[in-house]
Amino acid sequence: MTTDSETNTPQDFRPEARSPRGFADKRARDLRAERAILEAVSAVYERYGFEALDTGAFEYADALGKFLPDSDRPNEGVFALQDDDDQWMALRYDLTAPLARFAAQNWETLPKPFRRYAFGPVWRNEKPGPGRFRQFIQCDADTVGSARPEADAEIIAMAVEGLEAAGLPRGAAVLKINNRKLLNGLLTAAGADSAGQKLAVLRAVDKLDRLGVDGVRLLLGEGRLDESGDFTKGAGLKGQAVDQVLDFVQAGSSGGRSATLDNIAKVIGGSAEGDEGLLELSRIDAALTSLGIADDQAFIDPSIVRGLEYYTGAVFEAELLLSTTDEKGNKVTFGSIGGGGRYDDLVARFTGNVTPATGFSFGVSRLAAALRAAGREPGGAARGPVVVIAFDDAHMPEYFSVVGELRAAGIPAEVYLGTSGMRPQMKYADRRLSPAAIMLGGDEIAAGTVTIKDLDLGRELASGVADNAAWKAERPGQQTIPRGQLVDAVRKIIGG
């Protein structure tokens, strides 16, 4: 439906009620999950000394690193528009670019190193699809202004603790660590040091999971013919260099971080950059150990690539180890649920001064989905208010004093405020997932009593969780009690 400024008049125009594609309405369950995750993770990040920061939704497009042409059509990927003064603004597509702008803008007055965490919506102007949204919540932590590998270690430790605090049981996720300088150094030593060739090597290594060692070997060398007959040109490494790269990416050891460091030392050859990368990883390992982060929580995996051109040193990826089954019974692996690394060039875009930075980012909805798949509902199970059934307008004051009492005791409660009869009111209470319905008829009011219907029990009986006979003996589905016992009786239902 489109509007026409010539003929449309507000009076007779009726818009269709729908939201733009790729923008989701979030109901209570999803919001409770998001808030529980963000609260738990924020508490961890603040214990690490990171301070909260939030920037506005818009940045100038040039500050985002997008170079928009001055035309009617903003470029792909971001939601952009022109301000009154004709400058292009765009909604942030991540939380790193606004941090870079903020840090560059306020560098002189910030305590340094500057440690901040942030969470909030980011927007991507991409084609939406099932599970692919154009707005989603990210949560980031970054240290700007420290080149120390210990700063990377803290980010990794925080990610481990944050994911566990959010509800992922130990062993359900792992942080995998690598350092971009290792492979760079190895390639330099092998004489394969053009930017294009390095990129091709990274691309090949990134396919290890999918193609296996033999497939990657072809891509590192002359190239690979896939089953459909398509040929992918290789990185053009010579035989010995191919072996070195393959030895390197397979240097991860089940013997833990220090065993892997030993393996890496044997295969990276002798370049200054490689040695630097190895020293950084050793110091990350030492700091992690001091912080109590064990080998099963964070290990070194030389096959991790994590983005192509962005990172300059350590890279990390949080991987979910749980596999679950989908509705059709197929095994589903979640894979990466977050990642990060060291990037030294973002602030330099503004100031010209290289400023070392390192950070970790995860998607909140994706983590919520992972937690659910692991059988842990973030924020706990849904729970509606106790509903007081409205029989008679004349008794509203009684109903309201009942909900007032319950609320004062910390129990969510409401009077039904529609105009339907008893049965729809019970249905309403059931759909709100109310634990109990309260009935106050004229007889009850006269007698100073109140009738409570246990709706949780009704649902348990319906789903076969509770046993009908045992229930009748122990837990009445409906009881009439003195008004003074109301709060205790409701507490019993909620607690039990």
Add this chain to the structure above:
Amino acid sequence: MTTDSETNTPQDFRPEARSPRGFADKRARDLRAERAILEAVSAVYERYGFEALDTGAFEYADALGKFLPDSDRPNEGVFALQDDDDQWMALRYDLTAPLARFAAQNWETLPKPFRRYAFGPVWRNEKPGPGRFRQFIQCDADTVGSARPEADAEIIAMAVEGLEAAGLPRGAAVLKINNRKLLNGLLTAAGADSAGQKLAVLRAVDKLDRLGVDGVRLLLGEGRLDESGDFTKGAGLKGQAVDQVLDFVQAGSSGGRSATLDNIAKVIGGSAEGDEGLLELSRIDAALTSLGIADDQAFIDPSIVRGLEYYTGAVFEAELLLSTTDEKGNKVTFGSIGGGGRYDDLVARFTGNVTPATGFSFGVSRLAAALRAAGREPGGAARGPVVVIAFDDAHMPEYFSVVGELRAAGIPAEVYLGTSGMRPQMKYADRRLSPAAIMLGGDEIAAGTVTIKDLDLGRELASGVADNAAWKAERPGQQTIPRGQLVDAVRKIIGG
């Protein structure tokens, strides 16, 4: 600085680090305040049985009630852009329009009445100024699908409790209640029932605070000449109608809601609409009384207008009664910090079916500012992490095990990760508002001790809060203690 798509190349372009006008960067203190307010208010709203909802940032422009021409220039007031399929989308400018769209879209499957609360950023494409932002956080609660005055009463009671839970002491704010039907009925009975005349009367009444009774009297009648010589045309009411309106708007009584209801009954004359408004107010009063909301928390004020054309019945306004002084010593009254009322037409825009709704909205930053002015920092005073001074790279593992211990005890802590010397590190700790700095030199490590410097005390001494002599006796500014007593000693500083 502008970019030129013809000549600009990313390599040599250095954007200026600045945020678009009207978009604020929020640091830890502001975010802690916002989060504390939203957490406290959400808990109240959920106790009332309202469920959380969040919609996306964008709505189709037609759904927002803005009728954008299909041209390059989106209309004033909203941030709008065209989607790939040429439909205009706009960032939400409040939380009510998205609720109306959501309710209309999902009406069949929602539990009814539908009670939701929501908070989040809204965007207004207006000229920014001091304290005037183009993005700010609103917090709303609405009941859709109940025409009962008790639904209005619940919204009012929730607003009262929500503001108190957020930290406003009792007596610092009041909810003022009115009903649009009263004045409408009075004007109809007086024969002044054109829409234009009613609007002119509302505009005149809205100026009571500023112009007083005599000024409003002129605006209700022929018109008013102000001090600058400008003439404002009046509503054109006749003498008796003017008196009736003035009697009505002054019918508020210090004797409480029921005394005001008695006063109103005497002055509104006898129209069906006026009687309906009076009955609604009586039922709101009764429900508020049942809910324990006293006359000093919510009173009826017939002079409240609250917007001009939007509301159809009850209207309410939250007013801050505190007055404070600004930096120059001038008295500052905050006035309105939120409001709402009954609106029955929003959902009908989509469905054609009139759907009764009522709600309350407040601005979160404005409430935070009001709380600060009242001497209550929302979320408590700022508090940085304990900082472990980094003397020697070789001792990093020791430093990290100290922060690990403190964090495990729930105490925010960090190792300084820059490269500066002792003095800048202490300055860093001070700027982070750290309660204490921990020093672990070679001697301490060898002796199994740790030195703690009490930075809170340093700040207190500097500001004259603590007394130097008393301090020396009771609270050492710097102490060296066995390493095993570290956590207890830091707790003592934080607690004291």
